[in-house]
Amino acid sequence: MAIFDSSVSRVLLAVFLAVLLAVPLFATSYWMDVCNRIGIAVIAAMGLNILTGFTGQISLGNAAFLSVGAYTTAALAGRGVPFLLVLPASGLVAALVGMVFGVPSLRLKGLYLAIATLAAHFIVEFTVVHWESMTGGVAGTSIPSAKLLGLEFGDDRRLFYPILALALLHLFFARNLFRSKVGKAFIAIRDHDISAEVMGVDVFRHKLLAFAVSSFFVGVAGSLLAYQAHIISPENFPLGVAIDHLGMIIIGGLGSVLGSILGATFITLLPELLRLATGRLAGSFPSLVQLFAALKLGVFGLAIVLFLVFEPDGMAARWQRIKAYWKLYPFSY
Numbered sequence: 001m002a003i004f005d006s007s008v009s010r011v012l013l014a015v016f017l018a019v020l021l022a023v024p025l026f027a028t029s030y031w032m033d034v035c036n037r038i039g040i041a042v043i044a045a046m047g048l049n050i051l052t053g054f055t056g057q058i059s060l061g062n063a064a065f066l067s068v069g070a071y072t073t074a075a076l077a078g079r080g081v082p083f084l085l086v087l088p089a090s091g092l093v094a095a096l097v098g099m100v101f102g103v104p105s106l107r108l109k110g111l112y113l114a115i116a117t118l119a120a121h122f123i124v125e126f127t128v129v130h131w132e133s134m135t136g137g138v139a140g141t142s143i144p145s146a147k148l149l150g151l152e153f154g155d156d157r158r159l160f161y162p163i164l165a166l167a168l169l170h171l172f173f174a175r176n177l178f179r180s181k182v183g184k185a186f187i188a189i190r191d192h193d194i195s196a197e198v199m200g201v202d203v204f205r206h207k208l209l210a211f212a213v214s215s216f217f218v219g220v221a222g223s224l225l226a227y228q229a230h231i232i233s234p235e236n237f238p239l240g241v242a243i244d245h246l247g248m249i250i251i252g253g254l255g256s257v258l259g260s261i262l263g264a265t266f267i268t269l270l271p272e273l274l275r276l277a278t279g280r281l282a283g284s285f286p287s288l289v290q291l292f293a294a295l296k297l298g299v300f301g302l303a304i305v306l307f308l309v310f311e312p313d314g315m316a317a318r319w320q321r322i323k324a325y326w327k328l329y330p331f332s333y
Contacts, residue, residue: 020164024157032156034272036228039163040221041264043170045248046257047217050174052246053254054183055210056190057105061098061117063241064124065215068094069222070232074141075134077227083146083153087166087223094219095212097124102211106204121239128234140233143226156228163224170217175257177213186210190255247300251307253314262315270303271296 023035044062051057069090076086101120108116128135135141145154146162153159177183185206188196197203226232244267252263274296311318 024160036156036160036163038265038268039167040224041268042167042261044218044221045245045264046170046174046260047214048245049249049260051210051214053249055186058114059117060114060242061120062218062245063237064121065094065098065218066222067237068097069219070226071135073223073226074143077143083148087220090223091216091219095216098211098215099208102208105207140231142231146227247304253316256316259314259316
């Protein structure tokens with residue numbers, strides 16, 4: 001089965017990529033920052049979707065693995081390690097940490113596993129705060145600009161292209177992963193782990209591998225986040241980040257590569273659109289600006305509830321139905 005099932009899909013993808021490549025030519029600095037955050041969120045959400053959507057292992061540790069990748073980048077980049085080595089190294093360190101906290105998946109499932117990964121968040125947060133010689137503690141640490149082939153990616157406009165390239169690379173890898181034996185084993189474990197084991201799948205090994213691959217994605221996202229922010233501290237990685245990532249894959253669609261893109265874009269744009277809306281209404285309703293934080297959380301929660309009730313398969317499933325409708329039009333079958 002081809003990755004792109006029709007020539008129309010390939011043409012649309014080419015047009016979409018051309019538009020993305022042109023974004024830095026007309027976007028403001030503000031929207032370049034938003035676009036870069038979307039790209040980073042896509043990589044992190046895809047990592048979580050590999051673990052939760054495709055393998056069925058619920059995780060609340062994404063913020064922890066994101067911080068591991070970011071602080072590894074700070075440690076290596078600060079010592080002059082090249083950009084192309086820092087990225088995979090940050091992903092590998094996050095993958096190792098993810099495997100350690102994935103060990104309980106042998107015995108735990110569902111909510112119990114989620115609580116175990118939640119413990120990972122607090123353990124990593126404690127380590128970051130108290131290992132001041134490496135992380136800078138609560139004050140944080142700085143990261144030099146990324147450099148590649150003599151070019152310095154010191155601002156959002158220049159950093160956009162490496163983030164875009166890495167997002168596409170990770171999405172391509174994920175798309176092909178689930179066409180492989182390993183990916184099919186992940187899906188078998190999600191659907192029924194006992195049956196998968198009876199069929200010869202080493203369940204524990206594949207669960208650990210899922211944690212490793214997922215954490216690698218998130219670690220690379222954390223590395224890019226560090227390069228974008230230039231200064232990181234524990235405040236950059238609250239538990240709310242893990243909740244946001246879960247919201248991305250729920251709204252976008254569990255077990256869907258496209259869902260990771262749509263969900264990450266939706267959740268990243270949501271507060272920005274709310275901020276613009278409250279800014280426009282501030283003259284008539286000044287109290288809206290003060291209520292922005294509560295409004296953001298309320299709309300975020302409402303969006304998740306509405307999708308769970310009316311579109312539990314996410315935005316990707318809705319898009320697939322729209323595509324199927326137009327393929328069959330004017331017939332209804």
